[in-house]
Amino acid sequence: MKATYGMALLFSLFLISCNSEPTLQKYFVENTENKNFIALDVSPDILNVDKTKLSIAQTDALKSFDKMNVLAFKLTDTNKAEFEMERAKVDLILKDKKYQQLMKFGSGKEGASVSFVGTDEHIEEFVFFANKKENGFAVVRVLGTDMNPTSIMTMMSVLQQSNIDLEQLKPLQQLLK
Amino acid sequence: MKSINLNPSFCISAKQIQKSTRFSAGKKFLIIMLLVFISSPIFAQAAFDKFDGQDDVTSIIVNKKMFDLMSKVKVDASDKETQHYLALIKKLDNLKVFTTKSTRVEGEMKVAADKYIKSAGLEELMRVNENGRNIKILVKSGATDSQIRELLMFIEGAKNEDTVLMSLTGNFDLNEISILTDKMRIPGGDDLKKATKGKR
Numbered sequence: 001m002k003a004t005y006g007m008a009l010l011f012s013l014f015l016i017s018c019n020s021e022p023t024l025q026k027y028f029v030e031n032t033e034n035k036n037f038i039a040l041d042v043s044p045d046i047l048n049v050d051k052t053k054l055s056i057a058q059t060d061a062l063k064s065f066d067k068m069n070v071l072a073f074k075l076t077d078t079n080k081a082e083f084e085m086e087r088a089k090v091d092l093i094l095k096d097k098k099y100q101q102l103m104k105f106g107s108g109k110e111g112a113s114v115s116f117v118g119t120d121e122h123i124e125e126f127v128f129f130a131n132k133k134e135n136g137f138a139v140v141r142v143l144g145t146d147m148n149p150t151s152i153m154t155m156m157s158v159l160q161q162s163n164i165d166l167e168q169l170k171p172l173q174q175l176l177k
Numbered sequence: 178m179k180s181i182n183l184n185p186s187f188c189i190s191a192k193q194i195q196k197s198t199r200f201s202a203g204k205k206f207l208i209i210m211l212l213v214f215i216s217s218p219i220f221a222q223a224a225f226d227k228f229d230g231q232d233d234v235t236s237i238i239v240n241k242k243m244f245d246l247m248s249k250v251k252v253d254a255s256d257k258e259t260q261h262y263l264a265l266i267k268k269l270d271n272l273k274v275f276t277t278k279s280t281r282v283e284g285e286m287k288v289a290a291d292k293y294i295k296s297a298g299l300e301e302l303m304r305v306n307e308n309g310r311n312i313k314i315l316v317k318s319g320a321t322d323s324q325i326r327e328l329l330m331f332i333e334g335a336k337n338e339d340t341v342l343m344s345l346t347g348n349f350d351l352n353e354i355s356i357l358t359d360k361m362r363i364p365g366g367d368d369l370k371k372a373t374k375g376k377r
Contacts, residue, residue, distance in 0.1 A: 100240075100242050101240050101242070102239070102240055102242050102243040102246065103237070103238060103239040103240060103243050104229075104236070104237070104238040104239075104240075105235075105236070105237050105238075106229065106230060106235070106236050107232070107233075107234060107235040107236070108230065108231055108232030108233065108234065109232065111230075114243075116242075116246075120242075120245055120246060120249055121249065148249070149246045149247065149249040149250045150249070150250050150251045152250075153250050
């Protein structure tokens with residue numbers, strides 16, 4: 001009897017695992033080349049802060065950030081159907097338990113959500129997902145090692161004294177046109 | 178969302194039927210029910226979720242995780258006000274705000290709210306009627322009178338004004354809410370402040 005239970009459990013585990021949804025990482029890789037998308041990698045250099053002026057806490061916080069990946073879908077007259085499809089895909093990916101949703105804002109036409117991966121004190125990844133019916137949508141992943149709530153608040157203070165290098169964000173301008 | 182989350186449980190049951198015919202029907206049923214119940218807390222408090230994502234509705238949802246994270250931020254020990262604020266945040270679970278300008282949705286909200294008030298056993302804290310705006314604030318008390326498990330606010334907007342449905346769950350003190358309304362810009366915060374002041 002015990003063996004049967006074990007077998008059933010084992011098989012059910014297999015079933016669940018082969019059911020597993022595609023991850024955001026995969027999704028990013030798959031669509032980087034897609035002409036509907038604009039892909040962008042942003043390094044922490046974008047902040048362009050004077051490192052000598054930072055406090056120790058701020059330097060540590062900055063270190064915990066690795067990079068930021070942006071994937072944006074640019075809506076045109078011809079890709080409306082794809083937009084709905086891709087948006088649904090991202091929605092589905094973010095419903096995975098791995099992505100713990102922090103907050104969400106939305107109306108029918110536009111929406112945004114913030115999720116994270118990891119545990120409270122060891123955050124691996126932040127995911128921002130924003131969409132607007134007229135423009136398209138954008139997924140932003142902020143990747144880091146061991147980010148924690150305090151370091152994020154510290155980052156905010158770094159952001160305030162940074163002068164962001166807009167050169168790196170240039171590709172995104174197409175979105176707003 | 179329901180179907181996705183339930184899927185694994187169905188997979189298991191299907192497989193179990195296949196794998197072990199030795200399970201009695203009763204046992205199978207029990208296991209299925211167990212799995213359903215395990216996943217059901219995720220859907221709890223979903224009375225207003227249908228308003229989320231509707232075209233005429235603007236929704237703001239803040240999850241427990243967010244409050245958890247915010248409360249973990251280390252602050253200067255001398256900053257009493259912020260510390261107080263963080264202590265309160267720790268006690269919060271969920272914040273849901275739905276606003277709409279559409280009269281159709283307003284009607285639906287009213288029905289949903291009334292139904293929810295009855296089923297969840299909320300008590301009316303105060304009711305305000307000013308300039309055509311009808312504001313109702315309800316609470317679900319916890320262990321003591323001032324201990325609140327849920328705060329529900331429903332503002333019926335007059336013409337061209339937003340109708341607001343707000344639900345805040347957690348385990349907090351009514352008196353602490355004024356800190357929150359000071360710090361966060363919650364719609365109807367002023368009215369809420371009046372309500373909590375009155376109780377003090």
